[in-house]
Amino acid sequence: MKASDGTDEAKRRAGESAAQQVESGMVVGLGTGSTAAHAIRALGEKVTAGMEIHGVPTSYQSRSLAREVGIPLCTLEEARPDIAIDGADQLRLDGALVKGGGAAHAREKIVDTSATRCLIVADDTKLTDTLDHPVPVELLPDAISTVERAIRKRDGDPTLRTARRKDGPVVTDNGNLVFDCAFGPIETPKSLATSLSAIPGIVEHGIFTDVATEIHIGSSDDVTIHSV
16 A cells, blocks of 8 residues: 555544444443544544443543543443554554554553454554564563563663653653663564563563454545454
């Protein structure tokens, strides 16, 4: 697929396409990021028009936007999502993807894997044959040195994510820190995912495999839907 020039338009198309899959009575996992935000706004319009749904937010950002557009919220303790709609920083058509640009990947993975269906939305610039995006890793603050050594042993190059407009590192909604870990081309995402999950101190990493059931790829003038 040729990458589009109108990235924001492509994101909007992808998000709205996924929102069309939501029916009245459903519980919807609300992902984090600019493309998922388009889906949340589209769902808000459906609620305004009379559709009855509940959303399970994955971050402060998605919770705030959902409240702004009038989507009633609930928790995973109250209901299992019928559909989760979430974005990606980079993805393959087989459903392997990297998330965590918004530092919400731990909660996103919990909600996405809890859902009966997980719809990934992205513009066509995020599509690739081989993942090579730095992998976000959420870690406990006391585990910085331990996690750094373990990632380097796995041929990764971890960089502590620093905050913008504030001194110091990014702090997640869970009160943890984030490493962005460059591994180069990731030929076997599932193997790397398993290896990262075994490191003490890591709360969650941004490699998602066997989670997506459908991918909505937007361009400036179209959307293509791929079943996984």
